[in-house]
Amino acid sequence: xxxxxxxxxxxxxxxxxxxxxxxxxxxxxxxxxxxxxxxxxxxxxxxxxxxxxxxxxxxxxxxxxxxxxxxxxxxxxxxxxxxxxxxxxxxxxxxxxxxxxxxxxxxxxxxx
Numbered sequence: 001x002x003x004x005x006x007x008x009x010x011x012x013x014x015x016x017x018x019x020x021x022x023x024x025x026x027x028x029x030x031x032x033x034x035x036x037x038x039x040x041x042x043x044x045x046x047x048x049x050x051x052x053x054x055x056x057x058x059x060x061x062x063x064x065x066x067x068x069x070x071x072x073x074x075x076x077x078x079x080x081x082x083x084x085x086x087x088x089x090x091x092x093x094x095x096x097x098x099x100x101x102x103x104x105x106x107x108x109x110x111x112x
Contacts, residue, residue: 005102006050009061012095013043016068019084039064055106062099068092 020036023029042064050057069092076085 002050002054002102002106005054005058005061005098006047008095008098009043009047009050009057012061012065012091013040013047015091016040016043019088023084039068055103058099058103058106062096062103065092065095065099069096 016036017040020033020040023032023036043061046057046060046064048057049060069089072085072089072092076082076089079085
């Protein structure tokens with residue numbers, strides 16, 4: 001599970017960067033670009049930490065993805081637009097699930 005979870009962290013970061021650049025190119029949104037780069041940087045840190053201490057890296061990735069899930073949920077509720085808020089809400093929720101699963105797997109393995 002650890003290889004899959006760390007891969008999820010990297011892919012999610014890439015998706016965030018791509019979305020930020022798309023928002024910037026399509027609508028000139030610097031805030032979208034800045035927020036996506038900051039979130040991806042935190043995920044890069046989470047990935048790097050997970051290489052040495054799985055639980056700490058997964059917890060950081062969980063916090064970032066949880067925060068983004070809330071943010072995209074609020075934006076989706078306000079705009080009712082599936083693209084990009086609804087799609088990113090779904091992706092973020094999937095990452096939250098993957099991180100929770102990885103953390104529970106780590107805790108179960110550690111207690112054996």
